[in-house]
Amino acid sequence: MAMQKTIVPEFKITAKVVYVPSESNPEKGYHFFAYKIAITNQGSAPAQLMSRHWVITDSSGKKEEVRGPGVIGMQPKIQPGQTFEYDSACPLNTTTGSMQGRYHMITEDGQSFSVDIPEFYLVAPNALH
Numbered sequence: 001m002a003m004q005k006t007i008v009p010e011f012k013i014t015a016k017v018v019y020v021p022s023e024s025n026p027e028k029g030y031h032f033f034a035y036k037i038a039i040t041n042q043g044s045a046p047a048q049l050m051s052r053h054w055v056i057t058d059s060s061g062k063k064e065e066v067r068g069p070g071v072i073g074m075q076p077k078i079q080p081g082q083t084f085e086y087d088s089a090c091p092l093n094t095t096t097g098s099m100q101g102r103y104h105m106i107t108e109d110g111q112s113f114s115v116d117i118p119e120f121y122l123v124a125p126n127a128l129h
Contacts, residue, residue, distance in 0.1 A: 004091070009105065009113060010043035011078075015120040019091070031092045033122040037071070039103070039115075040083040047105045048077040049084070050112070054101035057095040095127035
C-alpha cells in the first residue's frame with residue numbers, strides 16, 4: 001500500500017465571551033452570552049470549514065449538543081495565515097457554563113479532519129461572589 005504524504009493542517013481557535021445584560025433575564029433564569037470566535041490557519045494549506053459540533057454545559061451539569069453545517073450560515077475557506085472571525089451567542093439557564101467542540105474541515109484535495117475548539121467559559125458578572 002502506497003503511503004500518501006499528508007499535509008497536517010494547523011488551526012488555532014480563540015474565543016472571547018461577553019455577557020449581554022440587555023438580552024438576559026436573571027430573575028427568570030435566562031442568561032445571554034455573546035461570543036466571538038477566531039479561527040486562524042497556521043498551516044501551509046487552505047481548508048474549508050464544513051460543519052460544527054458544540055457541547056454546551058451549564059453549571060447544573062445539563063449538556064446540550066449543537067451540530068450543523070458551517071458557522072453563521074457560511075462554510076468559509078481559510079487560507080494559510082488567514083483568520084476567519086464570527087460572532088454568535090448562547091443562552092443559558094444558569095449564571096455559568098462552558099462550551100467546547102470541534103469544527104469539521106476539508107482540505108482542497110478532499111482530506112477531512114477535525115479541529116478541536118478548546119473549552120471556554122460563560123460567566124455572568126454576578127455569578128462569582
